[in-house]
Amino acid sequence: MYNLFHRSPSVIVRLSKENALDLEPHFSSREFGLIDTLLIYGIFFQEKLIGALIVSDSPLLAWEPQVLSLFFTVIDELSASLLYAFRSHRQEKLKSRVFFDLQTFNKALPSDREEKALLVTLDPRPLVQAFRADNPELDTFLMIRDIASFLSNILDGAPVLIHSEPITLYVLHMDTHTDGELLIHQLESSLKHLFPELSTLPSLGMRVTMVQLPLSL
Secondary structure (H helix, E strand, C coil): CHHHCCCCCCCEEEEEHHHHHHHHHHCCHHHHHCCCEEEEEEEEECCEEEEEEEECCCHHHHCCHHHHHHHHHHHHHHHHHHHHHHHHHHHHHCCCEEECCHHHHHHCCCCCCCCEEEEEEECCHHHHHHHHCCCCCCCHHHHHHHHHHHHHHHCCCCEEEEEECCEEEEEEECCCCCCHHHHHHHHHHHHHHHCCCCCCCCCCCCEEEEEECCCCC
């Protein structure tokens, strides 16, 4: 998406739906189906692109270019340095949390009080087998661990349990207000980008359920 932007923070990109097809994986199918036009504004700090504001449904879409430019310039002045500091802090602190036994997994939860969370369950083996078909030298265990680490990272360090018999990944998402179908869509889209060599993502049996903590299997 970087090549859409000029290095000047005053450039706004307006895309028709036909020209925004490359961005479709970042939206749910329902949301993308409702899009007619996208506005994309790049946020720069020290001449580096550090974020993008994407507008898909707003009165902003009808504003004149001069007014939009002024509006986004104000946003840039107010948010660029804060966004840069937040991103730097997040990159320093963010670490994947992958566990191999249930007891250690439960000890790593945010607190010892009982609460609910969303549990994403998936079988990584079809993905590993599909990728190893052309890369047989890769170690299955290391690939499964890397997939678990990747899922943990994209969910802001969510704890992931690798269960061995049968091999299953359990990903804990603490925000119970998240739409389960949208969460699955986002995770599947992210995995597609992790394995761009695969034409399609094999079915991983991914599902989301509400669970009571501490987790029991």
